[in-house]
Amino acid sequence: MHPILSDKKRLLLYLLVWIGLSLLVTMLIRFAEDSPWINAAAFAMPLTMMFAFVNLSAYYICRAFPLGKLKLIYLIILLAGVAKLTTIIWIVIAQGWNAVLQPFDWSIPLHTAALMILYAVGMTFYLLSLAGHYLIITFEQAQKAERREFESQILAREAELRMLRAQIDPHFIFNSLNSISALTTNDPAGARKMTLLLADFLRQSLKLAHERAIPLEEEWRLCFNFLEIEKIRFGNRLNIESRLDEKAERCLVPPMLLQPLVENALKHGIGQSVDGGTIVIEAKRHDLQLHLSVENPVDDVPVIKKTGIGLTNIQSRLSAMYGSDAHFRSQINDHRYRAEIILPVEENHE
């Protein structure tokens, strides 16, 4: 598509500039031939306006011979040739136009001086037009490249977010299935209950994984579904305390944000301690901030350092979604590990 013809606003602006230019040509002709204003205008204005459209063809020349493809010297010779040819054709048309005007007595003498002016004007305008079009093309290409770059950045980040979306630890599933298998002989009802809980949990987490953000109460339900399953596995080793601020329930959070924290608390806290302990889960709202925290006991035997992929994952997700408005921090105090997420409040306004 032609960058000027295809855009009404640009075309209008372009033609306005050419009306100015045609007045200039009229003036040059008026003084060169010393003819009356009306004659000079009748001759020069339509002719120049027509040239405005001829000049648009420079775009196709520029497209056919992009910069950097031909040797510069050949390109200059070529473009000069095209400009000269176009100008000569234009001058022939000018002579024809002058003949048409003669019966109305609006023609001009069209001496060598006028022809020289037309030649100079034609060459100058056409060469300027070529330069202008090269500029436009280069600019558009740069813009396109920038947009492509931007688009690919967005795509890359989306892909990253999808990847980062916390995934359920498969060992949790295998261990749960093992518990179900163990329950089948002595406690069939328990086995069935656990199967249903596990199915619920998997279905919910699959569903939520496709959402961008969900109300906290849904994430909360997912976490407690998870905890109920773990409660069967860990028995008395696992105690749960939870506090969900009523004002926080409707706040929107990215799905599977709290669940990995709860999972960590189980795996590294309860799972590593002989007597187990209490997990404390809290969600509070302070004005425009949502505070989520999970606390678990830590065993006194030094635990092998974990690389904490889950936690880095949470941090990257937070910074991808909220920039510097969200924080993650964790600390160990008096044999208790506490992980906290602070994020800006987003609400559903339905």
Added chain:
Amino acid sequence: MNKHFSALIVDDEKLARQMIREYLQKYPHVETVAEAANGFEAVKAITELHPDLIFLDIQMPKLNGFEVLELSERRSGVIFVTAYDQFALKAFEIHALDYLLKPFSEERFDAALKHALEHLSDELPAGIVKKTDNESIERVLIREGSKVHVIPVDKIDYIEAQDDYVQIVADGKSYLKQQALSELESQLPEKQFVRIHRSYMVNIERIGGIELYAKDSRVAVLKNGKQIPISRGGYQKIKKIM
């Protein structure tokens, strides 16, 4: 078969232990002599009861399955039972009889048990778990009778070789462990621990300075004032690192 076998079940989940116990019920000649719910209990049960067979979970509180074996110096009769498949290679490197992935069928269990009972008396190549990959250990385990010490490597000041033992000094206390210094050297992170002498290895983060002690002989002075001799070869090594 009229020979009797004793079995120990180690798993931190009650249901998981219960299922193995149940699968074992149809084998009257295999008696479950104990259950352990964590690494410490497992070490105690192994050293006191010497069971023929051990069904061993890997991820457990206190000590993992491999650490349990290292501390109890037990190699034979081990069947690993875990939901993690990434330890299988390591399990077979230490000559485990089988590796059951949770959840498993009764047939799979029966096959593992049959194979295990047939190979219980096999001679095992002697030796301790070597560092099989590039991973270095993060804690050193020491057993004194039935008491177990777990020392994070960061806490260790230095280690001194003493005959068949090494003396590990950490946090002002010292512990004896039956292990060759060269073996421990291969297990500890090499960027942190340097063998500066035939009989000494030191945590370089603890070194306060190096002093010339006599012509051509130097000592490392630890931050707590303790002086440790440096051999000529050791001096070259430490110069390169520091």
